[in-house]
Amino acid sequence: MPGSKSLTGSPSGLDDLTIIEPVCAIFRRTLKGAGLKYTLERAQILDSVMRQPGLFHAEELIRGLKAEGFRVSKATVYRTLKLMQDSGIIQRVLFDDDDAGRYQVVFGTSASDLLIRTDNGDAVQIEIPGLRALCEQLCTKHGLALKGHRLQVFAAPA
Amino acid sequence: MPGSKSLTGSPSGLDDLTIIEPVCAIFRRTLKGAGLKYTLERAQILDSVMRQPGLFHAEELIRGLKAEGFRVSKATVYRTLKLMQDSGIIQRVLFDDDDAGRYQVVFGTSASDLLIRTDNGDAVQIEIPGLRALCEQLCTKHGLALKGHRLQVFAAPA
DNA sequence: CTTGGTGCAAACATTTTGCAGCACA
DNA sequence: TGTGCTGCAAAATGTTTGCACCAAG
Numbered sequence: 001m002p003g004s005k006s007l008t009g010s011p012s013g014l015d016d017l018t019i020i021e022p023v024c025a026i027f028r029r030t031l032k033g034a035g036l037k038y039t040l041e042r043a044q045i046l047d048s049v050m051r052q053p054g055l056f057h058a059e060e061l062i063r064g065l066k067a068e069g070f071r072v073s074k075a076t077v078y079r080t081l082k083l084m085q086d087s088g089i090i091q092r093v094l095f096d097d098d099d100a101g102r103y104q105v106v107f108g109t110s111a112s113d114l115l116i117r118t119d120n121g122d123a124v125q126i127e128i129p130g131l132r133a134l135c136e137q138l139c140t141k142h143g144l145a146l147k148g149h150r151l152q153v154f155a156a157p158a
Numbered sequence: 159m160p161g162s163k164s165l166t167g168s169p170s171g172l173d174d175l176t177i178i179e180p181v182c183a184i185f186r187r188t189l190k191g192a193g194l195k196y197t198l199e200r201a202q203i204l205d206s207v208m209r210q211p212g213l214f215h216a217e218e219l220i221r222g223l224k225a226e227g228f229r230v231s232k233a234t235v236y237r238t239l240k241l242m243q244d245s246g247i248i249q250r251v252l253f254d255d256d257d258a259g260r261y262q263v264v265f266g267t268s269a270s271d272l273l274i275r276t277d278n279g280d281a282v283q284i285e286i287p288g289l290r291a292l293c294e295q296l297c298t299k300h301g302l303a304l305k306g307h308r309l310q311v312f313a314a315p316a
Numbered sequence: 317c318t319t320g321g322t323g324c325a326a327a328c329a330t331t332t333t334g335c336a337g338c339a340c341a
Numbered sequence: 342t343g344t345g346c347t348g349c350a351a352a353a354t355g356t357t358t359g360c361a362c363c364a365a366g
Contacts, residue, residue, distance in 0.1 A: 115296065115297075115300065115302075117302070118305050126296060128292050128293075128296065130288070130292065131289070131292065134286050134288065134289065135286075135311045138273065138284060138286065138311060139273075139311065139313045142273065142313070143315070143316065144273075144275070144313035144314060144315060144316060145313055145314055145315070145316040146311070146312075146313050147276050147312040147313050147314055148311075148312045149309065149310060149311045149312060150309070150310045150312075151307065151308070151309045151310075152307060152308045152309075153293045153296060153297065153304070153306075153307045154304075154305040154306045154307060154308075155297045155300070155302035155303060155304050155305050156302060156303055156305055157301070157302060157303070158301065158302060158303040
């Protein structure tokens with residue numbers, strides 16, 4: 001079975017990986033909570049997603065999976081990506097010039113800030129320390145509870 | 159000619175509207191700079207865009223234009239929206255749950271921050287005073303020049 | 317045996333493109 | 342007369358869905 005070495009937890013049992021792979025645990029818990037199953041395909045896709053460097057397109061992910069010898073259909077990939085969004089593990093990101101949706105791992109609430117080079121499209125994750133507090137304040141002022149945020153900073157070489 | 163009363167500047171001459179309608183001026187200047195023309199259709203679309211309350215879908219815009227009696231094809235609308243993006247007048251925004259691209263007027267660099275209710279999709283423009291400075295700092299640290307930013311804050315009723 | 321999962325292919329929605337004719341410089 | 346613009350319809354893209362079969366509890 002190709003590629004089974006690096007799976008982020010196995011579909012049958014093995015809850016002991018929970019501490020090492022919290023994202024996997026989150027995903028499994030969310031699935032279980034919805035009466036859904038943590039299948040081999042979903043494990044493979046999760047694993048591949050977690051190994052993506054920064055942002056990725058669905059298409060890249062599918063190509064990568066096939067290159068590793070997995071036989072997953074794009075339907076399953078899209079279905080699984082949606083489940084991961086619901087679990088708060090990834091989110092979609094849009095760029096003005098880019099028609100296809102890109103995805104980004106955001107497990108938890110950080111890692112949602114990006115510095116994007118407008119000249120070549122490169123994007124790196126950044127950290128703006130005071131930002132979360134600012135968002136918190138803002139929500140309080142509106143009588144709402146903060147669920148998360150997303151920041152994109154566009155820049156080019158000076 | 160239906161609806162011609164509220165056009166944001168006329169296609170023939172009338173540069174005196176420049177001060178009153180800076181967005182229109184920006185658009186015209188950008189077009190001229192690229193050897194393109196400020197046509198009646200483009201004026202109509204710009205006008206309609208500027209009258210949109212907050213965020214809008216391309217489809218809504220098209221429907222609105224038709225409702226006002228204009229006969230613009232969606233091809234022209236999409237082409238014009240893209241030109242407006244290039245001019246920095248509008249930008250596309252993506253929401254996780256929303257498949258279609260939405261657009262937002264952002265002439266200049268402010269108005270790019272949104273507070274989005276996760277329970278019903280409502281979005282309002284917000285202002286976070288210190289944010290721009292934070293972005294500026296960040297870019298400087300990376301040896302880049304800030305081109306703009308976009309913040310989405312997700313929240314739900316407490 | 318019931319519920320959910322998968323792959324495939326067809327369907328879908330949004331956006332883009334090719335083309336013929338039009339308008340203005 | 343050339344360059345760009347428009348509408349239409351066709352194409353292309355990215356994503357979703359219907360369906361028949363498979364797998365696990």
